[in-house]
Amino acid sequence: MMYKNDKNSKGYTLLFAVIVASVTLAIGVSILTISKKEFILSSAARESSISFYVADDGFECAMYQNDQGRFTPTTFNLPWDCGNHGPITYDSVGNTYSFDVHFSGLACAKVTVVKRNSQPYTIVDSKGYNLAWDSTRFCTNTSPKMTERALYAEF
């Protein structure tokens, strides 16, 4: 009888080892999962500020060009630039002038300026993207990590 009991309790060590290993593994994996999410979240804060500043750059570019009298049918299609790269594409339909502008890195902004004859006389809409620029896809990349921040003004 004594011998039989001893034999039955032998597996307890294995069970205990497996439980301890599983618990530590579960704790480790859960910490890693939480940290990974924190990591993505903190990257989002950084990427979002990059998008915001490129939107602000596009906005300031539009304000500067507005002061230079750029947004008229005759002056808009003349060569001009904001940043060393100049606008990537520009297009005007009636009194709506739009252009894409890239300054550095992968960020770019899509800017639309509307000129009107009554209040508000000018509407500026600038959308900044962090990862949208590369040599083949000008400001149209749709990466899952892309963030957009926009600035809008009427005056």
Add this chain to the structure above:
Amino acid sequence: MKKEIENNKGFTIVETLVAITILMIAIAGPLTVAFRGLTAAVYAHDQVTASYLAQDAMEYIKNVRDNNLKTPGRSWLDGINTTSLVCTNLSDNCTVNTLNNPYDTGGGTCGPDCYLYLKSDGSGYTPESGGNKQTQFTRKYYITSTSNPDEVTATVIVEWKNGTVSNAVTLSSQLFNIRK
């Protein structure tokens, strides 16, 4: 009966070594995973702080520029990048104290490291060391010109170290001379 008892006497040295090895792998693996997780969490925490510190300096620089544009007779880059305060390279060691009033004080130079210090009353980060607690973050900015004389690029770099690994958050923005 005697033989059975002898078999149950205990583990052999080989069995013990195998058991210890398996146990070590089973414990060390998850602990490594947990440690890496914690390291990533510390990095995430620092990166959020660094990106807001960079944004803080950029907003300050833009505010100095805006005040310059509003003030008749002032150069638009007064206090940011002038002949008396040249800030065109990272090695020029220019920084801003965002706790100061941007209208009166622009940027300034800092030591070779340009560490930020946490004010003893917890009211914010300052490049001034006196009585304040040094942090792991350094912050510098520099201005580069473009093909347009009315446009410059402002770059803010916040760097910090995790042990021996250097990390940085870089923020760039264009400044325009829009004076009506």
